[in-house]
Amino acid sequence: MQIDYASIEKKWKERWEQDGVYRVSHDDPRPKYYVLDMFPYPSGSGLHVGHPLGYIASDIVSRYKRMDGYNVLHPMGYDAFGLPAEQYAVQTGIHPAISTEDNINRYRNQLLNLGFSYDWSREVKTCDPRFYKWTQWIFLQLFHHYYDTERNTARPVAELIASFEANGTHGVHAAHSYEGTFDATTWQAMTPKEQDDVLMNYRLAYRKISYVNWCEALGTVLANDEVKDGVSERGGYPVERKAMLQWSLRITAYAERLLRDLDDLEWTDAMKTIQSNWIGRSEGAEVEFPVRGRDASIRVFTTRPDTIFGATFMVLAPEHPLVAEITTPDQQLEVRAYQEQAALRSERERIADVKEISGVFTGAFAVNPVTGRSIPVWAADYVLMDYGTGAIMAVPGDDTRDGAFARHFDLPIVEVIDRSAFPDAEVGDKVGTLQNSDFLNGMEIPEAIEATLRHIETQGLGVRTVQYKLRDAIYSRQRYWGEPIPILYDQDGVAHAMDVQELPHELPMLDDFQPSGTSSPLARLPEWVDAGNGMTRETDTMPGYAGSSWYFLRYMDPYSDDVFASPEAIAYWKDVDLYIGGTEHAVGHLMYSRFWHKFLYDKGLVPTVEPFRKLINQGMIQGVIEYLYMYKEKVDGYTKFLCARLAAQHPEELFARIPILVTVVENYGTPDSYLSTRSIEQLIAWRPEYEDAIFECSKGVYHRGTFTPRDGAAGSHLYTDSEVGKMGKRYHNAVNPDTVVAEYGADCFRMYEMFLGPIDQSKPWDTNNIDGVSRFIRRFWNLFHSDQDAWQVTENEPSGEELKILHGTIKRVREDIERYSFNTCVSHFMTATNELKKLGTTSRAILDPLVRLIAPFAPFISEALWEQLGGSGSVHLTDYPKFDASLLIESTITYPVCINGKKRTEADFTADASPADIEQVVLALEAVQKWIDGKTVRKVIVVPKRMINIVV
């Protein structure tokens, strides 16, 4: 019995396309449901079996919801701007537009092969000018707005200008980068450039000189979430801190809302925790410490104002502007040397040297405002310029870092917390009572914090504040393949937004993509840079996250040229009901999208505060990685490989561990993976440069087609190292879904990926289990067909037992789809098929609903069977089966009756009475009378549907 998957799939793919089965419109009376996949970056190596995992899950939900009466928006598109395409262009000279288009076409075909129910007419690409016109437009809206911290909403910059004209900064409550006050006359006296600079302090998209993550190798700056462990996330190149004039987005203005609104989202706790840690809210106070003998004061941020009596010195970040001002002449040289050294250190070195204590005394003293004592002011790089105020009051008695610093430089330490009642507590733990702290003595810490806050506020020493770790997002990229920033500069350097009519501001064609120093390749096009009228264009482009921060809105109305999406479409589709994608976007894409969405909400352009109501993070499908040990130096002029087990006896510096094509390895993925003589030949066929290489096995040496055994041993085992890790091109272990589909069919591939385990778990790709799913599909098919491939569905009345199996399965499958447990759904199908097979079911009344039930999982064979059943149109447009609860209730249920949890007997009860009924309990008591004779019944516990337990 053979099922011709290929022709079934071809036929239905064409039919779906022709009939527009998955086309949707917002002009529809049904309730909407929006299922979104994180759109892929179309890389050169195509999809591997790991990519579709989330797409299969979202497709199942889409099909299920569609059959269950919803109007389902389920679109797909491409995140098409970005570094890899440009790096590829640098290497090959092929224009990114061309390679990207090729990659997109390959991706689309691969996705089509898997039978996804996307509305392909809504496909978007972020590199399409019709799309990025609106990316640029939203950027300009950010440019034209500031954040009103009193009304908690974005407001037009024009209103801010009006305020400045009338009252200067008086009465203005706006999120800003640095403090600065002025009055109306000062504002009116400013030059346009000076006014522009002031406005940049408030705009939500602004330009300023700031310390940024500069990556020399990539020739661009990177946002914080694009840097991991001091190296670039893409490519792993070193990143240094550099002061540059850059565009940024004021995401910090939304920090509080981004944090607070997490509560209402149906995201995993892990995801919410990552985001809230990234936002990093801490409550505390800013306190002023006057500098002795100078008209200056140092403002510090602290979360522990209660420890202020223990503040015995102060530390400023080396870049802190006050350092130069307060340093005494005799400390000048030393301080300047320290500042220079700190500036030169790369981010990576700084992280590596965390445990090294360094710092320098400025010679200046400040006054502790509560003790009135003079305390020395130091500069040290353990204080960061861009957190808090860039300065701290050091409390060596209750902070481990301050303590270490004090001991290292022999500074005074005052113990302000008495922790004697908590022997296990460590320095910095918020337990204990205050000591050596004047009016705070004897208080518990929370009480002392509150008392100190009141004190400093009434005395005018400082104010309560909230700090966030979240930083503004650097928005400029000095690269070619991205959206041009639609800004022009006049001769004075004042930034001017382009008009909406001038958008899209198209990316000009270029054939030299080589990065050049600190400016974009676009700067090499003088005729493009010159915008006429003495204006010049911004040459930086937008970062990778620009387009993806709002693409889900464009799907709602992908064609409009007048708006980013029509108000009608947005009013109907509202937000994403279910979003599926990987955890790797936790702090990048998902944070920026939420920020943009909130801004658009403030503008009244979207109806919801949050873009993604429910988020599921699919796990990664991992691959087996096989490594071979290669000598770093050539041996006698030859490349030499060594068996893993022999390599283990040698110092590891001798070798490079190189990943090789997994499929040439025998027993790959096991501890006994090895290369045989034959597989060495396959390896050479794959990498001809190793034709001359020497392979030293456990039992001899293989060289140029000849195996020379040692000590007369026969056979060669060149053991390799197996590991489970990422699937991808560089590990030579990527499995293309197309080949799996060609062998087993798309339905089998889909169900297999779901069957592997819970959607949110990572798991290795393991082809052993796929046969089990393939067998199931054949068994399922054979419920409908006899051994001779004859159609055997009858009009027989189904038996009660058959109906029970069917409705039990419908109930479980519906419930499990609703809780996104797709692996158990597949199990339910298997169980039902096994049971129905045993009963010899051929009844249409059972098999017809069964086909509809499985349709979201196996879209192709369900269409084929549906057609044979004589159903009209596509099975995916029929109703999803509903279960009849009455069929599931048994007329008599036998309950175990237990005494003290020990089962004693069983008793029959009728189903329509709840076992909780007194009558039932009496029945139970009678049933166990002989065991409870003479004992008092203390209580009777009725476990619904389970048992009756009598405690004596």
Added chain:
RNA sequence: GCCCACGUGGUGGAAUUGGUAGACACGCUAGGUUCAGGACCUAGUGCUCGUUUAGGGCGUGGAGGUUCGAGUCCUCUCGUGGGCACCA
């Protein structure tokens, strides 16, 4: 170092959320069948005691606790994975 999540057979994983642990599948064992293929069918399969049977004991990383009852809740501990990392 701090925060979060997770530990169930030989393997992937179920367990209606405190109610018969191990569904479903892989693998394995035995038997059958086949144009001999990595196909198909049937039965068995947590560990252990018991000659087979009947039956018993032990079992969800470890140690305690709550409960008539714990894989599930609480405390401690060990292990794995992830996030953050001089954040004052």
